[in-house]
Amino acid sequence: MTAYARLEATFRKLAAIGDALSMLQWDASAMMPDGGAESRAEQVATLRGISHEIITAPEIPDLLDQAEGEGLDAWERANLREMRRDWIHSAALPADLVDALARAESACEMIWREARPAADFKRVLPALSDLLGLVRQMGAIKSEKLGVGIYDALLDQYEPGGRSAEIDPVFDHLEGFLPGFIAQVLDVQARRPAPLPLPAPFPAAAQKELGLKLMAVLGFDFNHGRLDVSHHPFCGGTPDDVRLTTRYNESDFAPALMGVLHETGHALYEQGTPKGRWRSQPVGRSRGMVLHESQSLLMEMQACRSRPFVDFAAPLIKQAFGGQGPEWEADNLYRRGIRVERGFIRVEADECTYPAHVIIRYRLEKALIEGRMELADLPEAWNQGYRRLLGITPPDDRLGCLQDIHWYGGSWGYFPTYTLGAMTAAQLFQAAQAADPDILPGLGRGDFKPLLGWLRTHVHGQGSLLTGRDLVTRATGRPLDPAVFEAHLRRRYLEE
Amino acid sequence: MTAYARLEATFRKLAAIGDALSMLQWDASAMMPDGGAESRAEQVATLRGISHEIITAPEIPDLLDQAEGEGLDAWERANLREMRRDWIHSAALPADLVDALARAESACEMIWREARPAADFKRVLPALSDLLGLVRQMGAIKSEKLGVGIYDALLDQYEPGGRSAEIDPVFDHLEGFLPGFIAQVLDVQARRPAPLPLPAPFPAAAQKELGLKLMAVLGFDFNHGRLDVSHHPFCGGTPDDVRLTTRYNESDFAPALMGVLHETGHALYEQGTPKGRWRSQPVGRSRGMVLHESQSLLMEMQACRSRPFVDFAAPLIKQAFGGQGPEWEADNLYRRGIRVERGFIRVEADECTYPAHVIIRYRLEKALIEGRMELADLPEAWNQGYRRLLGITPPDDRLGCLQDIHWYGGSWGYFPTYTLGAMTAAQLFQAAQAADPDILPGLGRGDFKPLLGWLRTHVHGQGSLLTGRDLVTRATGRPLDPAVFEAHLRRRYLEE
Structure with a gap:
């Protein structure tokens, strides 16, 4: 299997998890009773964590580099470019900064809801x-x-x-x-x-x-x-x-x-x-x-x-x-x-x-x-x-x-x-x-x-x-x- | 961290994925338009696959055995017993039998829908x-x-x-x-x-x-x-x-x-x-x-x-x-x-x-x-x-x-x-x-x-x-x- 093919399989999995997350978020806004919020947050955090593990796996940057030389067509090349962009946005940040951001966002938004x-x-x-x-x-x-x-x-x-x-x-x-x-x-x-x-x-x-x-x-x-x-x-x-x-x-x-x-x-x-x-x-x-x-x-x-x-x-x-x-x-x-x-x-x-x-x-x-x-x-x-x-x-x-x-x-x-x-x-x-x-x-x-x-x-x-x-x-x-x-x-x- | 504590963390993750699957399955029955079926099947299969990977990870049987000796209280012991049961039902079968069963079930059910x-x-x-x-x-x-x-x-x-x-x-x-x-x-x-x-x-x-x-x-x-x-x-x-x-x-x-x-x-x-x-x-x-x-x-x-x-x-x-x-x-x-x-x-x-x-x-x-x-x-x-x-x-x-x-x-x-x-x-x-x-x-x-x-x-x-x-x-x-x-x-x- 080529490096590019392995990446496609990985991103297909990420897309399925992302789609599941989209549906859960729609449900939270349109259907979910208030009492479901806590366990929904746990579901969302778990699926996001799994996505993050998949895209930050150590082999991804090597695969991205290898795939560049695999004679791709225009759509594949564009796909590889977008994969790299996803990877940069996901993998660029140290885990403690990601955590600190998530906490600061939710703290600030909560205070804003009172301050406004x-x-x-x-x-x-x-x-x-x-x-x-x-x-x-x-x-x-x-x-x-x-x-x-x-x-x-x-x-x-x-x-x-x-x-x-x-x-x-x-x-x-x-x-x-x-x-x-x-x-x-x-x-x-x-x-x-x-x-x-x-x-x-x-x-x-x-x-x-x-x-x-x-x-x-x-x-x-x-x-x-x-x-x-x-x-x-x-x-x-x-x-x-x-x-x-x-x-x-x-x-x-x-x-x-x-x-x-x-x-x-x-x-x-x-x-x-x-x-x-x-x-x-x-x-x-x-x-x-x-x-x-x-x-x-x-x-x-x-x-x-x-x-x-x-x-x-x-x-x-x-x-x-x-x-x-x-x-x-x-x-x-x-x-x-x-x-x-x-x-x-x-x-x-x-x-x-x-x-x-x-x-x-x-x-x-x-x-x-x-x-x-x-x-x-x-x-x-x-x-x-x-x-x-x-x-x-x-x-x-x-x-x-x-x-x-x-x-x-x-x-x-x-x-x-x-x-x-x-x-x-x-x-x-x-x-x-x-x-x-x-x-x-x-x-x-x-x-x-x-x-x-x-x-x-x-x-x-x-x-x-x-x-x-x-x-x-x-x-x-x-x-x-x-x-x-x-x-x-x-x-x-x-x-x- | 004790073996038992590691198992609890693993099963918490499995529960969150299982809860997400439950919601997606409810949605498929109560909300989803027909055209969403194919990508929903992909979401469900992906999440099930991830669950299966988690529970069949090679360290699970060792953790189950180690935890037996960790001085657990009655609820923890019962929890461990249920974890083992889950593990047996999930990990007992070779992957090719699981695949063959899924295919045979869906083929048989489809014919039954006409035969009935x-x-x-x-x-x-x-x-x-x-x-x-x-x-x-x-x-x-x-x-x-x-x-x-x-x-x-x-x-x-x-x-x-x-x-x-x-x-x-x-x-x-x-x-x-x-x-x-x-x-x-x-x-x-x-x-x-x-x-x-x-x-x-x-x-x-x-x-x-x-x-x-x-x-x-x-x-x-x-x-x-x-x-x-x-x-x-x-x-x-x-x-x-x-x-x-x-x-x-x-x-x-x-x-x-x-x-x-x-x-x-x-x-x-x-x-x-x-x-x-x-x-x-x-x-x-x-x-x-x-x-x-x-x-x-x-x-x-x-x-x-x-x-x-x-x-x-x-x-x-x-x-x-x-x-x-x-x-x-x-x-x-x-x-x-x-x-x-x-x-x-x-x-x-x-x-x-x-x-x-x-x-x-x-x-x-x-x-x-x-x-x-x-x-x-x-x-x-x-x-x-x-x-x-x-x-x-x-x-x-x-x-x-x-x-x-x-x-x-x-x-x-x-x-x-x-x-x-x-x-x-x-x-x-x-x-x-x-x-x-x-x-x-x-x-x-x-x-x-x-x-x-x-x-x-x-x-x-x-x-x-x-x-x-x-x-x-x-x-x-x-x-x-x-x-x-x-x-x-x-x-x-x-x-x-």
């Missing part, structure tokens, strides 16, 4: 400071192994091959036009009549039925997945069995509906990754968080907030809730869907203001990781960012730097993927439409096949064969170009 | 013959390692320490009185007016609500479990997170309701096993299939078909379905619940005829395993058994020897546990009532605390500390006595 409602940043500062110290240690070690800067080493965990040197100019471009653009949009919006309100309640059962219907329209394969409820909606499970969740608010159907469409974008990506031999190999996986977010936002923001799709969906929405009157017409629903507002909370932000939230966080986390800023200065720096980019000042840290779990749970280097995903979505959607002019009219008929077909070929079916950058370049003819996203925003919010 | 509806025993005979050959090989190996006969070695997989030398006289006793007793019961029953029918449909939602309500009455802890739907109802999950399933038939609510009460009996046993240190150790597990079935049948047959409980439940049942009229009164519901009929199908059998179905299968499987009978003679021998014990002849093998999946799926030595469980249930229920005279009146108030308290102390909380035989003897003052079960049947079916 109390708007008390000082309470969590010591724990966050400990955690950041360990994250920087981890970053320094991975930086050396990957041969990149410390921030990029953390970013690489979420976006393989992601580089801040490429992000900076893109975000500079956004930062250059966003403040003026947002003012313009709000001005245009203020001169139009406000959209009509929709009459609550919206029964959860009707919301669910509508969500299932539109998931099917988008192309979700219910033979390989299902929709359930959890407190924090997500797309989990495995490519063969994708588990979406949502949460129903009976006084407003839009969050669950748009959330389901968003998660369906993630799900379609997973369901479309390569089958067969590559299903259980690193190269068969979806390609990083930027492309993943691009697929959810392509569905949610590009396709499902387009006027043709709203024209298609409006009668279904009206019927689902037994609505009557002009507030249920497509024009009103469309205007509601693209409403812009300056707010403090990222997860409630619209398409125009969202990048500002992300850029603020990206600049701050990079400065903190690179040691160019003190944690104690975070609240004020945060508020300055909001003043500069959005023209508003958070009244307290609950609505400021305490709002997101990411840093307090140990996720540093994640934030930029949201906005890079939104921009990639715009660029892919533009390229898809250029390649097939029937895509947009198709959405108006509830026919997603042309769009999904293009995505299957150019994104989903590529797995992790290419880097994210190369995939976007091949699919759209150029690397990520902020002008495409800007043009999309100008068209939708100023011209239509 | 076609009533074509000959079609499955070659595959069943192959499978039986391998099962006998397995039995011979385990027989040597355990120092018991070949049938007992198979029985031991389901009922640790179970011995056919103890089963034979008990079943002889039943066989002696059952045919005449059943005739008497049918005679008494025929002289009474038939129970009134209940008007369908019974909506699934109402059945579910009633089931949940009665689960709570019995003492099911919903912080450590839940109720869902699956094609084949079962009690799965883990002691900390018990997953019950049922199936609703809208033309008759009794099967799902009695099924839920039955499975709740299993669940209460699991939820009541020792917590803390023993939770994840072999000695903390429930004690074999006989006691498990005794707990489900104690709830279903002894407690929930008792007249006091039916008096309590009748108004709830009536209310659940908006019923009116005499057919909803306790008297009618009680009579319906203890209706006796000679039938061909075990799973549809009542309390009086069920043991006959089991005894027939026990005698046959024992003869086949011990090589005293040819498989080709099974259909005729089966039908002779039905004639002798129940006075009826199955019209074909679909209603005869093809009806149960057990043998065709490789489960030989399981059948006697059903009836031993029913008898143990009667004996435990009698002892509990003798110890606490408030138990039966409690059921009439929907108060299961006295009964559950007795079971927690004498059965559930004992885990696997004792053998099944010793547990029954300590709890009831004597080993399993068929006269107790006989007395229960005579009282319920001839005297009341």
Whole structure:
């Protein structure tokens, strides 16, 4: 057996354990009673420990080296590259640092859960400071192994091959036009009549039925997945069995509906990754968080907030809730869907203001990781960012730097993927439409096949064969170009 | 670290993997879309493989031997005994026999799925013959390692320490009185007016609500479990997170309701096993299939078909379905619940005829395993058994020897546990009532605390500390006595 074949067998085993873990984590969020938490934690820790033992076995680095010389084809070479990346991220850290990180993450997150409602940043500062110290240690070690800067080493965990040197100019471009653009949009919006309100309640059962219907329209394969409820909606499970969740608010159907469409974008990506031999190999996986977010936002923001799709969906929405009157017409629903507002909370932000939230966080986390800023200065720096980019000042840290779990749970280097995903979505959607002019009219008929077909070929079916950058370049003819996203925003919010 | 402590750590890990497998298997039955089956099979096979590697590691037998001399307390000694038993059952077989068995089981079961509806025993005979050959090989190996006969070695997989030398006289006793007793019961029953029918449909939602309500009455802890739907109802999950399933038939609510009460009996046993240190150790597990079935049948047959409980439940049942009229009164519901009929199908059998179905299968499987009978003679021998014990002849093998999946799926030595469980249930229920005279009146108030308290102390909380035989003897003052079960049947079916 070749070294490469032995590695494939090892990673097939790791994939099966990883898939089992995904299902157990979905269950913990969507099904498990509270009393099951302790033994579930034991199950998860045990399976993770077994995975870690397998990938850090002493023969792995030798096998990785030997396989390089075994005359592999393009997919095998890419698979080997991804195996090495997995191995570096898993085996780079000494066991005591891994333990210390896990403890610091859970300690900090627990204190954050109290500090946030109390708007008390000082309470969590010591724990966050400990955690950041360990994250920087981890970053320094991975930086050396990957041969990149410390921030990029953390970013690489979420976006393989992601580089801040490429992000900076893109975000500079956004930062250059966003403040003026947002003012313009709000001005245009203020001169139009406000959209009509929709009459609550919206029964959860009707919301669910509508969500299932539109998931099917988008192309979700219910033979390989299902929709359930959890407190924090997500797309989990495995490519063969994708588990979406949502949460129903009976006084407003839009969050669950748009959330389901968003998660369906993630799900379609997973369901479309390569089958067969590559299903259980690193190269068969979806390609990083930027492309993943691009697929959810392509569905949610590009396709499902387009006027043709709203024209298609409006009668279904009206019927689902037994609505009557002009507030249920497509024009009103469309205007509601693209409403812009300056707010403090990222997860409630619209398409125009969202990048500002992300850029603020990206600049701050990079400065903190690179040691160019003190944690104690975070609240004020945060508020300055909001003043500069959005023209508003958070009244307290609950609505400021305490709002997101990411840093307090140990996720540093994640934030930029949201906005890079939104921009990639715009660029892919533009390229898809250029390649097939029937895509947009198709959405108006509830026919997603042309769009999904293009995505299957150019994104989903590529797995992790290419880097994210190369995939976007091949699919759209150029690397990520902020002008495409800007043009999309100008068209939708100023011209239509 | 002592050898014993190392074993505890190893078995804690095995328990976590086993718990993860339980959850994945529940999910496969209750949640998973069909398209997830292939990758789920891969997950399950991988985790089983890892478990098998862990328990067959070369140091385990030495550790088991060393630990014997380490001055253990009673629970530790029992734990070590159970560890050894696990090890024997896992490590006894050569890998190629394990593989051959898995293949033969799945091949035979697949053919059986076609042969049963076609009533074509000959079609499955070659595959069943192959499978039986391998099962006998397995039995011979385990027989040597355990120092018991070949049938007992198979029985031991389901009922640790179970011995056919103890089963034979008990079943002889039943066989002696059952045919005449059943005739008497049918005679008494025929002289009474038939129970009134209940008007369908019974909506699934109402059945579910009633089931949940009665689960709570019995003492099911919903912080450590839940109720869902699956094609084949079962009690799965883990002691900390018990997953019950049922199936609703809208033309008759009794099967799902009695099924839920039955499975709740299993669940209460699991939820009541020792917590803390023993939770994840072999000695903390429930004690074999006989006691498990005794707990489900104690709830279903002894407690929930008792007249006091039916008096309590009748108004709830009536209310659940908006019923009116005499057919909803306790008297009618009680009579319906203890209706006796000679039938061909075990799973549809009542309390009086069920043991006959089991005894027939026990005698046959024992003869086949011990090589005293040819498989080709099974259909005729089966039908002779039905004639002798129940006075009826199955019209074909679909209603005869093809009806149960057990043998065709490789489960030989399981059948006697059903009836031993029913008898143990009667004996435990009698002892509990003798110890606490408030138990039966409690059921009439929907108060299961006295009964559950007795079971927690004498059965559930004992885990696997004792053998099944010793547990029954300590709890009831004597080993399993068929006269107790006989007395229960005579009282319920001839005297009341």
